[in-house]
Amino acid sequence: MFKVKVYTTLKAGVLDPQGSAVTNSLHHLGYEGVEDVRIGKVMTLTINSTEDKIEELVKEMCEKLLANPVIEDYRYEIEEVVAQ
């Protein structure tokens, strides 16, 4: 059993309306020092697989569904865990 963390972030230069909205809200709350906010996702997956296949599996899932390769970068961390 594997615990996999997939981090997706918008590529540099891609507009981040959600980040801009958070920046404005923080300014309204008085946090003027905040210059920029970029928002991404962190997905924690529990996957039943074998050691030799897990990395390829994760790459495939990222490319096919979890990340949008046009506007997002992704990275992942794979950790073997004892099945509960």
Place this chain on the structure above:
Amino acid sequence: MFKVKVYTTLKAGVLDPQGSAVTNSLHHLGYEGVEDVRIGKVMTLTINSTEDKIEELVKEMCEKLLANPVIEDYRYEIEEVVAQ
């Protein structure tokens, strides 16, 4: 100048409809080994502050806006960067 990463994740036991939707989609794509998916956010903030104030500032922003303390846990990483 500081680069701060704030990670928010749903508390254990809190229903994650987005995670369930991703799990189902992965199953449809043939990735039957995926047992669970939990989705959280990673926010990267650029903040102009001083070393003695930055941590308190980040905690306040998390408690007031960036995380929902009722259903989310949060953690953060603070890194000093050279202003560009």
